[in-house]
Amino acid sequence: SQELEQSPQSLIVQEGKNLTINCTSSKTLYGLYWYKQKYGEGLIFLMMLQKGGEEKSHEKITAKLDEKKQQSSLHITASQPSHAGIYLCGAAQGGSEKLVFGKGTKLTVNP
Amino acid sequence: DTEVTQTPKHLVMGMTNKKSLKCEQHMGHRAMYWYKQKAKKPPELMFVYSYEKLSINESVPSRFSPECPNSSLLNLHLHALQPEDSALYLCASSPLKAGTQQPQHFGDGTRLSIL
Numbered sequence: 001s002q003e004l005e006q007s008p009q010s011l012i013v014q015e016g017k018n019l020t021i022n023c024t025s026s027k028t029l030y031g032l033y034w035y036k037q038k039y040g041e042g043l044i045f046l047m048m049l050q051k052g053g054e055e056k057s058h059e060k061i062t063a064k065l066d067e068k069k070q071q072s073s074l075h076i077t078a079s080q081p082s083h084a085g086i087y088l089c090g091a092a093q094g095g096s097e098k099l100v101f102g103k104g105t106k107l108t109v110n111p
Numbered sequence: 112d113t114e115v116t117q118t119p120k121h122l123v124m125g126m127t128n129k130k131s132l133k134c135e136q137h138m139g140h141r142a143m144y145w146y147k148q149k150a151k152k153p154p155e156l157m158f159v160y161s162y163e164k165l166s167i168n169e170s171v172p173s174r175f176s177p178e179c180p181n182s183s184l185l186n187l188h189l190h191a192l193q194p195e196d197s198a199l200y201l202c203a204s205s206p207l208k209a210g211t212q213q214p215q216h217f218g219d220g221t222r223l224s225i226l
Binding site for chain 1: 115117142144152153154156159161166167169199201203205212214215216217218219220222
């Protein structure tokens with residue numbers, strides 16, 4: 001079965017700093033999703049990447065997909081306390097409707 | 112605000128109780144999902160419904176019984192649960208478009224505690 005490895009597991013940054021979270025898949029990626037979760041709440045959809053080399057941005061968050069490396073990165077520019085939470089990458093297993101997730105990266109942004 | 116609504120937000124039940132979790136979406140999505148999430152773990156898929164038919168059951172114990180009465184509603188019936196079933200239960204929905212992947216949109220979840 002497909003596994004997603006995220007790094008780092010946790011990250012503490014000062015407000016205003018840039019940061020990057022990585023997600024590496026053990027198998028071919030048919031689509032890569034990034035979600036954000038606050039503790040005890042639902043997942044908020046951030047972005048979906050489908051094609052190799054694809055890059056998407058939303059406000060200060062940019063995600064890229066390297067299909068050959070089976071890897072995606074999420075970059076936050078000029079972080080703010082509102083960016084704090086758990087970031088999860090997800091991938092459709094075998095192109096099916098089954099979504100598997102990485103273990104998440106816990107981001108803390110200190111004011 | 113999420114467009115997938117889950118009720119109740121919190122539920123405490125005994126091991127002999129019968130209860131149901133409810134999920135509703137009005138985005139016209141034809142795929143709906145149940146996930147279970149334990150503390151500090153990622154969500155794990157339980158069931159998938161496509162066009163109101165059960166398409167994926169991830170070997171979930173029979174004490175969890177899903178139901179999809181129509182394209183907007185998804186229920187999860189609970190009976191004789193165990194303490195280890197305490198978790199956050201998340202519902203999600205997505206469009207179904209042949210040949211393309213579509214993002215899943217999640218509700219805020221039901222926090223379930225089994226006494």
